[in-house]
Structures are given as C-alpha cells and as structure tokens.
Amino acid sequence: MALCAVMLQILKSRSGCGAWGRLLQRQSSSGVYSSVHAFDEAEIREKLQAFPGGSIDLFKQDSGIAVLTVNNPSRMNALSGGMMVDLEERVSELENWTDGKGLILCGAAETFCSGSDLNAVRAISNPQDGMKMSMFMQNTLTRLLRLPLISVALVEGRALGGGAELTTACDFRLMASDSVIQFVHKHMGLVPGWGGGARLVRIVGSQNALKLLGGALKVDPKLGLQIGLADGVVEDAQTVEAPGSHLEQAEKWLGTYIKGPAPVIQAVKKVVLSGRELPLSEALKTEMGVFGTVWGGPANLQALASKSKHK
Numbered sequence: 001m002a003l004c005a006v007m008l009q010i011l012k013s014r015s016g017c018g019a020w021g022r023l024l025q026r027q028s029s030s031g032v033y034s035s036v037h038a039f040d041e042a043e044i045r046e047k048l049q050a051f052p053g054g055s056i057d058l059f060k061q062d063s064g065i066a067v068l069t070v071n072n073p074s075r076m077n078a079l080s081g082g083m084m085v086d087l088e089e090r091v092s093e094l095e096n097w098t099d100g101k102g103l104i105l106c107g108a109a110e111t112f113c114s115g116s117d118l119n120a121v122r123a124i125s126n127p128q129d130g131m132k133m134s135m136f137m138q139n140t141l142t143r144l145l146r147l148p149l150i151s152v153a154l155v156e157g158r159a160l161g162g163g164a165e166l167t168t169a170c171d172f173r174l175m176a177s178d179s180v181i182q183f184v185h186k187h188m189g190l191v192p193g194w195g196g197g198a199r200l201v202r203i204v205g206s207q208n209a210l211k212l213l214g215g216a217l218k219v220d221p222k223l224g225l226q227i228g229l230a231d232g233v234v235e236d237a238q239t240v241e242a243p244g245s246h247l248e249q250a251e252k253w254l255g256t257y258i259k260g261p262a263p264v265i266q267a268v269k270k271v272v273l274s275g276r277e278l279p280l281s282e283a284l285k286t287e288m289g290v291f292g293t294v295w296g297g298p299a300n301l302q303a304l305a306s307k308s309k310h311k
C-alpha cells in the first residue's frame with residue numbers, strides 16, 4: 001500500500017503537476033526574500049536602474065552550455081545598478097531554458113569583476129538602501145546557484161569584493177594562472193552582502209572563510225586549490241600545447257560533467273542542490289521526487305535496451 005502511494009507520487013511528479021514537482025520548482029526559482037520580509041522588489045529595481053552602464057550578456061549554445069558575461073570593461077567589469085537588474089533578468093531566462101545543462105560565468109576583456117560600481121555605491125550609501133540592494137542581490141545569486149545547470153565561474157584577472165561573491169554563486173570555480181579572488185570588503189569598511197559570506201563558509205569552511213574575510217587575503221590559484229575555493233586552473237596558451245582559450249578550456253572541463261541528456265543532468269544538479277540546502281529527511285524526499293522524473297524516462301529506457309556495461 002505504502003509502495004503504491006510512493007509510485008503515485010512518482011507518477012504525479014513526472015507529469016510535472018505533483019507535489020514534488022511543485023516543491024522542486026519552488027526551490028529552484030525562489031530567492032530568499034519576498035513581500036513577507038517587507039522586500040519591495042519593484043522599488044529597489046527602479047533605484048538600481050538609475051545607475052546605468054555595462055551589461056550582462058547571455059549566450060545560449062546548442063551544446064547546452066550558456067555563457068554569462070559581466071560586461072563593463074571600462075570599470076573593470078564593476079556591477080552598475082543596471083547590471084544588477086540585467087543579471088536578475090538573465091537568471092530568469094536561464095530558469096526557463098529547458099535544454100540547458102551547464103553555465104559559465106565570466107568577465108569581459110579577461111578580467112572577472114571588480115565588485116559593485118563604486119559610483120552607485122556612493123549614491124546609495126545609507127543602511128536602508130544597502131539592505132535593499134543586499135536583498136535584491138541575494139535573491140538573484142541564490143537563484144543563480146539554484147539553477148538546474150552545473151555552473152562554473154571562470155576567473156580571469158581579478159574578482160574583487162562583490163566580484164569575489166559572484167564566484168561563490170556557481171557550483172565550481174576555475175582560475176586563470178595569474179588571477180586573484182579577493183574579498184576586499186574589510187578594506188571598504190564592509191562585509192559581504194550579496195550572500196558571499198554564507199556561501200564562502202560552505203565552500204571553504206569557517207576557519208578559511210574567517211582568514212579570507214578577516215585578512216582580505218589575495219587568493220591565487222595555488223591557495224585557491226589548497227583551500228577548495230578553486231576547482232581547477234586554466235592555462236595560458238603559451239604554457240601548454242594548444243590548450244585553447246580560457247573559455248574553451250572551461251567548456252572542456254565542464255563538458256565532463258554535463259555529458260548526457262539535459263533532463264538527466266538537470267536531475268543530477270537538483271539532487272545535489274537539495275542535499276546541499278535541505279535537512280536530510282527533506283533532501284531524501286526531494287531526491288525521491290527527482291528520481292521519479294528520470295526513472296523509466298527516455299534516457300533510462302534507452303540505457304536498459306542497449307544493455308550497456310560500465311567498463
């Protein structure tokens with residue numbers, strides 16, 4: 001009888017209208033703050049749009065890998081208010097990309113991002129506006145990390161302040177050999193506000209996070225690999241035989257993890273995401289629901305028919 005109930009849930013979730021389907025949908029496309037927290041998204045959006053400049057560019061490829069570029073090179077890719085709004089819109093687009101499997105977040109002109117645009121910051125340097133911007137960015141970056149895509153930040157040049165926080169909103173980080181990630185907030189009389197502090201603790205542990213934030217340490221690839229902030233290093237074209245551009249190397253690196261049909265790769269990300277974010281009993285239930293979306297699905301049936309051996 002209990003098994004029948006579970007099977008029913010699985011079938012409902014596969015049709016996309018069951019409780020598990022709704023739960024998964026809610027988990028992936030919701031941020032942290034809503035009107036319940038007195039968060040008025042329209043108000044802060046309008047305020048941010050008063051600080052234009054630069055753009056966030058999205059390029060979705062047939063390979064299932066999208067490239068999201070922070071593009072404001074004359075300011076070392078600092079995030080203007082307009083770009084914060086842009087980023088939210090691009091994340092919405094990615095939430096609806098059914099064929100997607102992977103995402104690379106990078107900066108234009110071979111540098112990652114120098115944080116929030118200091119001109120905008122100066123104009124809204126009061127606690128109320130700061131907290132509203134923080135809520136807006138935390139919502140966006142939480143949704144970015146929760147995308148059903150395996151994501152990697154490709155760090156070239158510098159990732160400073162909010163730029164360092166951006167790198168933590170991806171599943172992985174690849175660093176170019178001369179790149180630096182630095183949480184410079186302390187030098188600005190600040191702490192992370194875009195969720196980068198909380199995410200950093202989960203990535204490198206609280207001891208290392210305290211060192212990085214308290215010392216505003218420069219993390220180069222060697223230190224990044226040592227503490228687990230970096231997952232790999234992309235080489236310069238001159239140093240190894242024809243490795244391709246940094247972006248090509250990042251695509252190749254990501255390719256290992258996104259090989260296969262989109263529904264299966266998306267399911268992989270959802271299972272890991274729920275394991276990362278939910279208490280164990282909730283994560284187990286979510287895993288069961290996700291399992292129901294792929295069990296007996298086209299990729300599963302094809303694999304069964306081909307009697308493949310995992311040699």
Ligand SMILES: CCCC(=O)SCCNC(=O)CCNC(=O)[C@H](O)C(C)(C)COP(=O)(O)OP(=O)(O)OC[C@H]1O[C@@H](n2cnc3c(N)ncnc32)[C@H](O)[C@@H]1OP(=O)(O)O
Pocket residue numbers: 074075076078079114115116117118119158160161162163184185188190191192193194
């Ligand atoms: C919760 C979020 C908290 C935050 O993100 S607070 C912001 C933290 N970021 C910063 O403080 C970065 C400040 N900038 C720097 O340290 C340096 O500009 C940086 C990035 C190391 C690059 O140094 P250099 O290679 O010597 O280049 P440079 O200083 O001449 O910069 C080129 C142009 O870019 C501008 N720029 C760089 N970072 C900016 C930013 N965050 N906001 C606004 N403008 C920024 C810089 O002012 C310069 O412009 P211009 O050529 O003088 O008109």
